[in-house]
Amino acid sequence: MKDRVIIFDTTMRDGEQSPGASMTREEKIRIARQLERMRVDVIEAGFPAASNGDFEAVRAVANAIKDSTVAGLCRANDRDIGRGIEALKGAKSWRIHTFIATSALHMEMKLRMTPDQVLEDARNAVRFARKHCPDVEFSPEDASRSEPDFLCRVLEAVIAEGATTINIPDTVGYAVPQQFGEFIRTLRERVPNSDKVVWSVHCHNDLGMAVANSLAAVVIGGARQIECTINGLGERAGNTALEEIVMALKTRGDFFPAETRIDTTQIVSASRLVSQITGFVVQPNKAVVGANAFAHASGIHQDGVIKSRQTYEIMRAEDVGWTTNKIVLGKLSGRNAFKQRMKEIGIDLESEEAYNQAFQRFKDLADKKAEIFDEDLQALMSEGRVSSLYERWRLVHMSQASGMGERPHASVVLSEAGKEHSAEAQGDGPVDATFKAIESVAKSGAELLLYSVNAITTGTESQGEVTVRLQKAGRIVNGLGADTDIVVASAKAYLAALNKLHDKTERINPQV
Ligand code: KIV
Ligand code: ZN
Numbered sequence: 001m002k003d004r005v006i007i008f009d010t011t012m013r014d015g016e017q018s019p020g021a022s023m024t025r026e027e028k029i030r031i032a033r034q035l036e037r038m039r040v041d042v043i044e045a046g047f048p049a050a051s052n053g054d055f056e057a058v059r060a061v062a063n064a065i066k067d068s069t070v071a072g073l074c075r076a077n078d079r080d081i082g083r084g085i086e087a088l089k090g091a092k093s094w095r096i097h098t099f100i101a102t103s104a105l106h107m108e109m110k111l112r113m114t115p116d117q118v119l120e121d122a123r124n125a126v127r128f129a130r131k132h133c134p135d136v137e138f139s140p141e142d143a144s145r146s147e148p149d150f151l152c153r154v155l156e157a158v159i160a161e162g163a164t165t166i167n168i169p170d171t172v173g174y175a176v177p178q179q180f181g182e183f184i185r186t187l188r189e190r191v192p193n194s195d196k197v198v199w200s201v202h203c204h205n206d207l208g209m210a211v212a213n214s215l216a217a218v219v220i221g222g223a224r225q226i227e228c229t230i231n232g233l234g235e236r237a238g239n240t241a242l243e244e245i246v247m248a249l250k251t252r253g254d255f256f257p258a259e260t261r262i263d264t265t266q267i268v269s270a271s272r273l274v275s276q277i278t279g280f281v282v283q284p285n286k287a288v289v290g291a292n293a294f295a296h297a298s299g300i301h302q303d304g305v306i307k308s309r310q311t312y313e314i315m316r317a318e319d320v321g322w323t324t325n326k327i328v329l330g331k332l333s334g335r336n337a338f339k340q341r342m343k344e345i346g347i348d349l350e351s352e353e354a355y356n357q358a359f360q361r362f363k364d365l366a367d368k369k370a371e372i373f374d375e376d377l378q379a380l381m382s383e384g385r386v387s388s389l390y391e392r393w394r395l396v397h398m399s400q401a402s403g404m405g406e407r408p409h410a411s412v413v414l415s416e417a418g419k420e421h422s423a424e425a426q427g428d429g430p431v432d433a434t435f436k437a438i439e440s441v442a443k444s445g446a447e448l449l450l451y452s453v454n455a456i457t458t459g460t461e462s463q464g465e466v467t468v469r470l471q472k473a474g475r476i477v478n479g480l481g482a483d484t485d486i487v488v489a490s491a492k493a494y495l496a497a498l499n500k501l502h503d504k505t506e507r508i509n510p511q512v
Pocket of ligand 2: 014171202204235
């Protein structure tokens with residue numbers, strides 16, 4: 001029997017720390033359900049003390065999830081841990097994850113604490129957490145740049161207080177694989193009570209080595225928990241990508257000494273869901289979940305794959321949940337067929353009213369597009385999320401004209417609290433003209449940070465999915481829009497982002 005690697009997903013905590021990736025409570029529940037379906041062992045749902053919104057989101061996830069442990073991140077103090085306990089205690093299985101920085105740089109410059117004070121806070125935090133929760137994880141932040149003797153003292157002390165998992169973060173993505181693996185092995189050898197805990201790693205991807213570092217920690221260091229995120233989302237360059245870790249352990253099971261319990265066929269759905277909710281598009285050449293990950297373009301490769309799949313494929317697309325765009329529904333499909341398919345692809349709506357609204361949007365789409373694929377249904381739900389937000393601006397009508405040698409022109413009709421406003425503008429292209437027309441009404445003054453368009457499925461009849469990232473007064477938000485007309489999709493995405501900027505329930509990055 002092989003050892004098991006515990007998969008600890010932190011998409012909704014570390015992933016949410018990416019600019020513009022903040023998630024609402026409902027979105028966190030949807031992601032958590034997908035992670036549970038995928039058989040993730042531990043789901044870190046957020047940072048309960050960071051804001052009331054995150055507290056409520058963590059509590060809702062804790063109450064909804066039955067087959068995974070739900071964790072919440074807390075700084076090493078009683079207030080944070082108290083909030084964590086309150087948020088998590090309704091869960092069937094829950095974990096307090098507490099952390100404090102241990103590198104000289106962080107202790108001196110950030111915390112302004114002496115090493116002895118840090119040691120004392122770490123010890124007190126774990127003691128307090130263990131009084132209320134049998135499952136306590138401790139992370140010495142910036143561990144990979146911490147002085148090993150001091151780190152060993154801290155780890156020995158927190159294990160003595162009852163920590164059950166020790167997680168070693170490479171907070172700034174500084175580690176290299178061989179050295180990091182040996183670092184974990186040395187810590188396990190030097191900390192006298194190291195056999196009482198599960199050893200875990202949490203790697204950032206600043207040098208593109210997060211996955212390699214995590215795997216080295218398993219092979220060389222004996223780590224048996226990996227912290228990771230869907231699509232590698234996370235602070236700066238992101239975290240270890242869950243899909244890459246899981247598929248590396250599975251595909252190279254001949255080499256790796258441990259395996260996961262993940263249902264890999266749920267990976268692509270999880271990737272799409274996170275991408276649609278956060279507005280962070282997956283690059284086409286991304287391993288495992290990128291659109292090209294299983295595409296063979298060159299003649300030699302195509303010929304090889306036709307003769308024998310293994311010539312150029314080391315994984316099967318179906319094993320990670322890729323399906324060729326199968327038509328699932330159309331104009332004549334009824335409400336029951338729609339509801340059933342939504343459930344099959346993991347979209348469980350909270351009420352009949354929500355199904356009715358989603359069905360109406362489905363019918364509108366089916367009028368424009370003959371064949372509706374799973375990917376279209378998923379995009380429909382991202383749009384639905386917009387209409388469930390506080391919706392200050394709504395698109396009533398728009399048109400635009402452009403042609404070679406002509407300056408593009410757009411006109412829009414927007415409604416604001418039931419009152420209609422129209423505007424026209426010219427721009428460098430039809431999208432630019434549309435955004436200028438919208439801005440001339442909304443006057444948000446927001447700065448456009450990102451505009452991107454993706455085809456949801458293949459072919460020119462596909463819906464275009466647009467992401468718009470806006471920034472105003474230090475807040476960054478992403479808006480998504482989908483439509484068979486990409487200029488309409490762009491207008492929807494721009495308005496979705498504006499509505500998020502206005503929505504008081506929409507949280508900024510919870511750690512800010
Ligand atoms: O990167 C980091 O150090 C973290 C810890 C809080 C685990 O995210
Ligand atoms: Zn991190």
